[in-house]
Amino acid sequence: MIVNLVSDTVTKPTPAMQDAMWRAEVGDDVFGEDPTVNALEAKCAGMFGHEAALFCPSGTMANQIALKVHTRPLDEVICDEMSHIYQYEAAGYAFHSGIGVNLLKGENGILTADLVEAAIKPRQHWLPKSSLVVLENTCNKGGGGIYPMENIRAIRQVCLQHGLSLHLDGARIFNALVETGDTPADIGAEVDSISICLSKGLGAPVGSVLIGSKDFIAEARRFRKVMGGGMRQAGYLAAAGIYALDNHVERLRDDHAHAHMLAGTLSQLDWVESIRPVQTNIVIFDLKPPLTAVQVLGQLLQQGIKATAFGPRTIRFVTHLDVTREMVEKTIEVLSRES
Numbered sequence: 444m445i446v447n448l449v450s451d452t453v454t455k456p457t458p459a460m461q462d463a464m465w466r467a468e469v470g471d472d473v474f475g476e477d478p479t480v481n482a483l484e485a486k487c488a489g490m491f492g493h494e495a496a497l498f499c500p501s502g503t504m505a506n507q508i509a510l511k512v513h514t515r516p517l518d519e520v521i522c523d524e525m526s527h528i529y530q531y532e533a534a535g536y537a538f539h540s541g542i543g544v545n546l547l548k549g550e551n552g553i554l555t556a557d558l559v560e561a562a563i564k565p566r567q568h569w570l571p572k573s574s575l576v577v578l579e580n581t582c583n584k585g586g587g588g589i590y591p592m593e594n595i596r597a598i599r600q601v602c603l604q605h606g607l608s609l610h611l612d613g614a615r616i617f618n619a620l621v622e623t624g625d626t627p628a629d630i631g632a633e634v635d636s637i638s639i640c641l642s643k644g645l646g647a648p649v650g651s652v653l654i655g656s657k658d659f660i661a662e663a664r665r666f667r668k669v670m671g672g673g674m675r676q677a678g679y680l681a682a683a684g685i686y687a688l689d690n691h692v693e694r695l696r697d698d699h700a701h702a703h704m705l706a707g708t709l710s711q712l713d714w715v716e717s718i719r720p721v722q723t724n725i726v727i728f729d730l731k732p733p734l735t736a737v738q739v740l741g742q743l744l745q746q747g748i749k750a751t752a753f754g755p756r757t758i759r760f761v762t763h764l765d766v767t768r769e770m771v772e773k774t775i776e777v778l779s780r781e782s
């Protein structure tokens with residue numbers, strides 16, 4: 444039995460999801476004629492209380508399109524230093540949008556309104572123009588922490604006062620929502636645009652959705668095309684997304700319970716230095732020197748457990764749809780034996 448804790452992107456479509464995919468009615472989406480893509484877009488827009496949505500091949504493309512539509516060259520985006528848009532999108536903000544990035548140090552990737560307000564630059568022609576704030580909920584590099592709704596509301600007010608747009612990188616927004624009990628519409632009301640990933644814990648093989656106003660999405664559609672993301676019979680993929688939204692949201696709680704079980708074991712091991720607070724499906728922990736992540740990952744791999752390094756002495760575990768209770772128990776057994 445191989446236990447893959449590398450990422451929640453490694454999930455494979457379940458038989459029922461595959462069935463939904465094969466049964467999908469499709470058409471040419473570049474002409475707006477794929478009924479399943481249209482249904483997915485309408486579903487997502489409706490859920491989050493926005494007018495429109497756009498099916499994209501990846502979360503990176505959805506975020507990059509959002510940056511492009513919300514900014515002009517020589518602007519800057521304000522975000523936490525742990526943000527996916529800064530860390531893991533290959534400096535696309537500079538490449539596609541010609542903008543700078545104003546990095547803030549929040550707490551495990553979570554910003555406050557005060558931090559954001561203090562970072563907004565005065566309007567001077569020699570300064571970058573602060574035009575966009577991006578929040579990430581949950582924050583991956585921060586350890587899957589949930590953004591408190593008060594912070595989002597307060598940051599929203601700051602954005603409104605200063606004329607900035609607010610984009611939410613919601614790759615794992617449903618991991619946050621199942622814990623807080625807030626609805627997608629609650630969070631949708633606080634932001635100008637949202638990107639969600641269908642291919643993480645929700646278990647679809649491909650796809651993300653960008654959500655916003657009609658005008659925003661009309662522009663976004665142009666940029667998706669120029670980035671090469673206009674797909675044809677994409678309904679086969681959209682059907683997996685619809686299935687995931689209908690069937691795989693509530694069960695994210697199981698992944699969270701599994702993450703807590705792993706963290707509980709780690710907290711008792713004398714070779715583990717510290718664990719970031721676990722709120723959802725991500726467990727990030729530091730090893731006591733002289734142990735290195737490479738050493739520990741090598742030992743785990745020999746026992747059939749795969750995970751990734753998040754620093755020289757830092758390891759990340761991610762639980763997901765394809766990690767069963769049995770696999771978690773096996774991991775706990777292996778970890779306990781390593782002590």
Ligand SMILES: *Cc1c(COP(=O)(O)O)cnc(C)c1O
Nearest residue numbers: 501502503504527579583612614
């Ligand atoms: C995974 C992820 C994305 C997008 O990733 P893709 O691999 O391009 O689909 C964006 N933001 C966050 C926070 C993510 O974890």
